[in-house]
Amino acid sequence: MVSMLLNVVGGSSQRRDLVRDINLKEMSKALGCGQLQTGTGLNQEQSLQRPGDTRWGSHYKSLKSLVDMFPTIVQVLEIVEKDKKDWKIRDQSSNLLRHFQSFDFVFYLHLMLTILGITNILSLALQRKDQDIVNAIKCVRATRLQLDELRRKKWENLLDEVYEFCDKNDISKLEMEEEYIDPQKRRKKSGITNKHYYEVDCYNEIIDWLLQKLLSRFNETSSQLLVCSAVFSPRDSFHDFNLENLMSLAKLYPHDFDSGGLRDLRHELGLYISDVRDDERISNLQILAELSQRMVKTEKLDRYPMVYRLLKLVLVLPVVTATVERCFSAMKIVKTHLRNRIGDEYMGNSLICYVEKEQMMKVTNEAVVHRFMTMKDRRFDNDD
Template sequence: MALQRKDQDITNAMSLVHSTKRELQKLRDEGWSFLMDKVYAFCEKHNTNTLMMDEDFVDPRMPRKKSGITNLHHCKVRCFYSVLDYQLQEFNDRFTEVNTDLLICMACLSPANSFYKFDKTKLVKLVEFYPDDFSFGERLTIEHQLGIYIDNVETDERFKNLKNLGDLSRLMVETQKHLAHPFVYRLLKLVLTLPVATANVKRCFSAMKLVKTSTRNSIGDEFMSDCLVCYIEKDMLKSVTNEMVVKRFQSMKERRVHL
């Protein structure tokens, strides 16, 4: 549940990922006996028959064919280990070492809490992920520019209450600081192109599966976009009353009948 919070920052999210992986591995190594104790206790409490683990496993799909394994092997290896191995593999595939480093370094650009997470060393490392976007000379000078940049924005009151990278990018353009710190702004733009930089991207795709069902397969792009906005921003739309909608609709053009 903690990983699904909308306000979760990247650093904490990656820390939770590592903790989850360690707990899954610990459960795989040490959790079988504890699980079986709970299962046996539950069965005893509710007078439910239990499997004899030393007996041969009978596949319900092919009951006449000998499986060659015991119930213990089936439950422990094919079920318990397989499920946990699959979950661990999913974590490893989605959060590789490179992806993890990229996310952690990216978080150092966050303006939240007055640039609390700013780390020059990690941002220099982040630049190394984009060799085609920064020349060798630019990679050598960006560390110096990062020092000037952080001193500049920390002392500027206009940058005090920023919350995300999008706000930082807009304000840099409005204050012309993107011209004073071109390498930092270029790095910021590259980071913003990552889907994880905007948390709503994944939610949009999830919402699309719910909104565009088989009965709505001919829905147009514009109507689809409107439906998605209403679904994704439902918390904000709760403050919109029916009277406001009617007034907005009425003001779009003159009508014969007043709504």
């Protein structure tokens, strides 16, 4: 329904200008009544944010803008509803008005806005390329705790916000102790109250589902695996190095480290950390990929083979981060219906150019021209 609203309200430049003009009038009215304050950076021009397909943060921005501009949106829909030129848009506006001015919509709007507000920080943290695994896992645990607290203690707070929004925008409220009426089956008795439906069947069920998803995606084993692997980081001269955590990490790979291998690994790790901290060629590194490359160049992999084996296993873990998911998202943009016969090599090169935009900006036009001028296998027309 929100997507349909964005298509109706933002479907033409005339309606977008209408949104802007009405929003300015509402803002001027609020400033005159003292509901808004003036100042630098305040009361910036607002617009409806269109949500993306893959970024949950964009959905959060869409719902925030919808709440802030709700009176403006209602006025625009009322104007479009009276338009006699396009009966399809007129019917859509009428249905949207009926839906958006219902208690059911207001409840779900505030519920999703509350949930996405809690998970937005975690969503932004997991999208970072330079991921700090330890802080990311702590952010996951903090998000789960906040959601659990929301389920146990914040129902009344959410209901107060919904009632306040209904009073502000002249929307009919539902009494929680009255019998719930199913909009699809109005003549059939539901046997439950509005409080039971909205609190148990909606509020608790949605939060429980989300908690289960977070628990299955970031279970104790995977969290321990990521936290233990983070202590291998060479940042700040191996400041996070922890022997016991690395031994716990190795125990998660019984096929690579048997009892004898674990004993040898413990001895090697003690010598390894003393060696690399005193070696200027390694002590100033920042990421694990550089550490593995430098161990090969300095021939330390022959001196510490068990440590290097564990390091290789750790390097496999980043394939589950947001970088790979970002590549799959880019495929929807690169491989469109007009490019349905694109080859694997060409698609791979196009994805690299799209995903690694920062690196591609460093390539100059002169370098590209020189690259094509020095190519040996070039096609020539017969006229040439």
